[in-house]
Amino acid sequence: MNHPTIDDLETHLSAEDLAALRENLHGQHLFRQEQLQQIASAAPSRAADLRQRQAASQVEVRVKLAASARMVLADVEAALKRMDEGRYGACHLCRRPIARQRLMIVPQARFCARCQQVREAGR
Numbered sequence: 001m002n003h004p005t006i007d008d009l010e011t012h013l014s015a016e017d018l019a020a021l022r023e024n025l026h027g028q029h030l031f032r033q034e035q036l037q038q039i040a041s042a043a044p045s046r047a048a049d050l051r052q053r054q055a056a057s058q059v060e061v062r063v064k065l066a067a068s069a070r071m072v073l074a075d076v077e078a079a080l081k082r083m084d085e086g087r088y089g090a091c092h093l094c095r096r097p098i099a100r101q102r103l104m105i106v107p108q109a110r111f112c113a114r115c116q117q118v119r120e121a122g123r
């Protein structure tokens with residue numbers, strides 16, 4: 001009889017885990033879409049264009065916020081696609097399972113903690 005090891009328990013995702021992660025990802029997806037719509041609707045009109053030029057820092061913040069939201073949205077969509085394809089939870093670099101706890105915190109994670117650290121150290 002095979003008993004799960006500690007590593008198995010740390011990486012195994014139950015059906016309930018996957019359902020909770022999928023729900024979390026769908027919630028993030030909706031939030032980011034709404035965020036991008038709000039940013040787009042806050043774009044200056046021609047009459048307000050002059051005032052917006054005076055507040056260039058506000059425009060820069062809005063542009064960076066939109067870029068960040070688009071990046072997270074793409075990560076969330078990619079995670080949902082991996083779920084649909086049965087590839088969710090495997091590290092893109094080492095192909096080992098990503099720790100369950102990491103996925104519960106960052107459900108769109110593409111890398112295990114070790115590979116993520118290596119990637120960040122290489123920047």
